[in-house]
Amino acid sequence: MLPMITRRNYKPLTLSDFFNEDFFPTYNRPSTSLPAVNIREDEKAFYLELAVPGMNKNDLKIEVKDDVLTISAEQKEEKQEDFEGYKRREFSYNSFCRSFYLPDDVNGEKIGAAYKDGILNVEIPRLEEDKKKEKIRMVTIS
Numbered sequence: 001m002l003p004m005i006t007r008r009n010y011k012p013l014t015l016s017d018f019f020n021e022d023f024f025p026t027y028n029r030p031s032t033s034l035p036a037v038n039i040r041e042d043e044k045a046f047y048l049e050l051a052v053p054g055m056n057k058n059d060l061k062i063e064v065k066d067d068v069l070t071i072s073a074e075q076k077e078e079k080q081e082d083f084e085g086y087k088r089r090e091f092s093y094n095s096f097c098r099s100f101y102l103p104d105d106v107n108g109e110k111i112g113a114a115y116k117d118g119i120l121n122v123e124i125p126r127l128e129e130d131k132k133k134e135k136i137r138m139v140t141i142s
Contacts, residue, residue, distance in 0.1 A: 053118035
């Protein structure tokens with residue numbers, strides 16, 4: 001027979017405990033899976049720096065659609081070890097998706113990106129002055 005282990009400060013669970021921040025910390029903090037982003041700008045471009053350590057360049061995806069820049073990644077890892085008749089199998093899955101509305105004065109066709117040492121750098125160039133004027137059009141009132 002197994003020995004009985006008792007807890008001294010036992011408190012019965014209630015329904016409100018399931019919504020307590022300390023009970024399920026990962027569910028109440030969805031931002032923990034999102035990479036940190038630094039955004040800066042100058043007269044030539046906007047610059048995004050995303051901290052994505054452990055990701056490979058091939059895991060990252062950058063898409064521009066309807067003036068929205070979306071940066072996402074998906075990483076799957078599976079390990080299996082055989083050791084003296086024992087098998088150990090582990091797997092993990094990580095993903096994130098961040099979207100940013102692009103202002104009207106950027107050139108979505110010339111967005112560039114580079115990945116080095118766990119940092120994804122994205123450069124979003126601004127439109128040249130003459131091309132900004134092309135986006136403005138007059139609407140006649142009937």
